[in-house]
Amino acid sequence: MSPFYTLCTSPMTTGSSKPLLYFCFIPLFFFAHVSSSAIPSGNTSQYALVDVFHTTDSCYQDSVVKVKQADSSKISFFSTFTTTKECSARMHENDFPEKLPSCPPGLIDLEVTPDYVPKSQLSWPYANLHMSVTAHAPIDAVFLRLQCLSTSDGADVYCSDSKDMYINGVKEWPCRGIEFSNKVKFPAKFTYACFRLTPYSVYAINATVLPQKCRASTIITSPGFDVMFPEILVDPTAKNAPKDPLWAPTLALDFSEDNAIWVRYGTAPKAECDTIKVNVYKEHENDTTKISYLETLTVKCPEKAVKWENQAAGQYLLTAYASTRGCEFMCNSTSRGCTQCLRTHLNIRLHETRASIPWLAVQKFKDHSYEILITVLVLFGIFIIASLVGFAVYCYKKKKESEIVRDIQLRDFIKPMIVYADDSHLHTKCVTHLVEYLRKYANCDSIFDVEKLITLENVTPSRWLYDQLSSANKFIIVMSHCAELVLDTVASETHELANSRPFGDLFRPAIDAILSDVAANPSVTRKKYCIVRFSYAPPVPPNLALLGFPVFNLPTDFPHLTAFLHSLEYGERLNITQNIPPADMNTWRSAADEKAQFIINNPGWLKDRWKPKSDQQMMELKRKSPVVIQTEQDRIKASKKYNLLPPKQDIEDEEEEEQPTTSTVVVTESTFLIQPPKPRTEEEAESSSEDDEDEEDQGSDTIVAYN
Structure with missing residues (x-):
């Protein structure tokens, strides 16, 4: 026989102080329907x-x-128990099991609806529970x-712990x-x-049947009295009452079937x-503060x-409402003209699953999901192991390839x-080493301003800078403390x-040009x-790091x-041999290290380099005898004074070779290095555009003169 589940309460004979709702498991049994015998011919009044x-x-x-009808004049055919004491005493005469089973379908029907009781001289309007049991078979x-x-x-009063309940x-609950x-x-x-x-x-109404010792149960709840019985629905003569009011029904759950629950409602007449x-909503098992919508x-x-x-076992919330006057279940705060329906809520916990055979079959399949999961995991594990072996072989081959020099x-x-x-000058010294080693060991001839500007005649540093920026295809930005401040x-x-050199610092215009190119x-x-x-050097500033340029720490990188x-692969995973000799x-x-020690020993050294714009010492061009450079020693002395690098010896040798050797005339040339001109004042800066263009042509801070 097929099992089924039903809602039960603790036996009424115990008189427990608290209701206990649970589901019972019993075998299904059948009752034979009473069949009427054939009515014999003759006088039929005795069978009415x-x-x-x-x-x-x-x-x-x-x-x-x-x-x-023939028996209607005889003794009473029934007896009622009109008090709880009489009813409970009659029930206690029976030996009820600990959990009463649910009555089989077709034996009885239990119906619970609300009854409106109008206002009287003794009380205001109220509602009663109209409970009705119809027995279709002999009991x-x-x-x-x-x-x-x-x-x-x-x-x-029924939910209180009043003495009248004992x-x-x-x-003893009312019976x-x-x-x-x-x-x-x-x-x-x-x-x-x-x-x-x-x-x-929330009430549970239980109908207990003898001699079958089974039970039919219904749970019912109701909204507010005025919500359930609007005045115009119970008193048509009421004045100033809405003609088409909103209302909400009572909500009842009937547990008479084993694989489903009948949801019933009750209304005003x-x-x-x-x-x-x-x-229908279901409460999360792991978080009771959350519910999930299931169906309507x-x-x-x-x-x-x-x-x-x-329905699977668990905690549920049911919300019933009547779609009258175009009302909606929920209205948003931004909705206009939306009317929210009145609602009735009922919480219910199902301790056992109640479902149809197909649904149970699916659940059975889910019940064996552990075995299926084990099988899938085994297959997945085999796949993972095979993948790991293949990946290991791949990595081994890549490692062997990486070991190839x-x-x-x-x-x-x-x-x-x-x-x-x-x-x-210490930072410039480190940059000079960079330029030197790029030339020696990296097949690079770097464009270095302190080298180029001293060898070029009649050149404007700013124009030289933009010429190089437009022609060079690689650029190395060197970070330093002053560079961080400029950025x-x-x-x-x-x-x-x-400025510590005869011409202005070219870092700022160079960075501006780079940002434009980016x-x-x-x-x-x-x-x-x-x-x-x-x-x-300090870390790369965020505004420069944002550009995503590769960063190299020297001399390690x-x-x-x-x-x-040289546009080759330079990733960190590559082991590139250091090509600079140890010396x-x-x-x-x-x-x-010398520069780092200098920073430690002179914590305020930046104050001499980074000054307010109003405190800059302006260089003035005075009428005095220029510095005469006639020998190599004079050139070296002037280079040290103005922080410039002297030209290479091979460049001077090339210039000497280019001079004509057949001429009998000896030309002696002297080079003079004079101080730069005095900067213009604000009044002079507002002069005509022609003067500005002339001064722009003379924008170099270094003036080289030949005699």
Whole structure:
């Protein structure tokens, strides 16, 4: 026999103080339907059925008990238990099991609806529970018991712990019953309509049947009294009442079936509707503060119930509302003209799954998901192991390939430009080593301003800078403390780098040109520009790091810098051999360490280099005898004074070879280095455009004269 589940309460004989809802597991059994025998021919009046239930108590007025007309004049065919004490005593005479099973389908029907009681001289309007049990097969007795499951406040007398609820020291829930004689013919109906219905309380109504010892159960709740019974629906003569009011139904759950729950609703007698909708939500098992929407059950009026199928065990929330006057279940705060429906809520916990056979079959498949999961995991593990083995073989091959040493010959001759700030002579010394080693070991002839500007005659430094920026295809930006200050936009508004050379610092215009190029060609600039920093240099500023240029720490990353300049792969995972001899590497490191020690010993050295713009000492051009450079010693002395590098000896030798040797005339040329002109005042800066253009042509801070 197939098992089924039903909602039960603890046996009424125990008189427990708190209701207990749970689901019972029992075998399904069948009852034979009573079949009427053939009516013999002759006088048929003795076989006619008449209702013999007559009472002056209006609480039982809808009850129906029928017997044969021939027996109607005999003794009473039934007895009612009109008090809880009588009803409970009759129930205690039976030996009920610990968990009563649910009655099989077709034995009884239990219906619970609200009854409106109008205002009288003794009370205001209120509502009662109209409980009705219809027995379709022979039974001996049926008992109706009301249990209060929860209430919103202490107004519900049934939910209180009043002394009136106790009989002989045991709490007994309100109970009414009827017992039939063997002369009663079925179906028979027993009704009781005088248990008070308190708004927002939740009740369980249990119909216990003898001798079958089974039970049918219904849970019911209601909204507020005025919401359930609007005045115009119960009193058509009411004045100033809305003609088409909003209302909400009562909500009841019938657990008479094993694989589903019947959701029923009750309304005021004259309430009209198109549909009643019930939204179903389920509480999360791991987080009771969250619920998930499952489905919406729809009942088309005038139907009174809808079947809710396939429920897994858990906590549920049901919300019922009537779609009247175009109301909506939920209105947003921004919605205009939206009317929210009145609603009834019911919380219910299902301790066992109630579902149809197909749904249970799917659940069975899910129940074996562990075995399926194990199989899938085994197959997945085999796949992972095979993948790992393949990946290991791939990595091994790549490692072997990486161990292969490739000797790449630098065929191209690169002319990168060094972009740096005039930090100090020690910093310039480190940059000079960079230029020297690029020339020796990286096949690069760097464009270095202190080398080029002293060898070029009649050249404007700014024009020379832009000529190089437009022609060079690689650029090396050298970070330093002064470079960091120049890149700081806020600090540069009030301060500037003091010149230590006859011409202005070219770092700022060079950076401006680089930023313009990056904005115009963002896709190619990362292959064109790079940043280098020595051990003493500060980190790359965020506004420069944002450009994404590769950064090389010198002298350690010199091989990777070489690869970058020659457009080769220079990633960190590549092991590129250092091509600088150890002696030169030590010299370079010593120069960097000397600069670092200088910073430690002179913490305020930047104050002499980074000064307010108003405090800059302006260089003036005075009428005096120029410095005469006639010998190599004079040239070296002047270079040290103005922080310039002397020209290489091979360049001077080439110039001597280019001089004509056949001429008998000896021409003696003297070079004079004079101070730069005095900067213009603000009044002179507002002079005519022609004067400005002439002065722009003379914009070099270094003036070289030949005599």
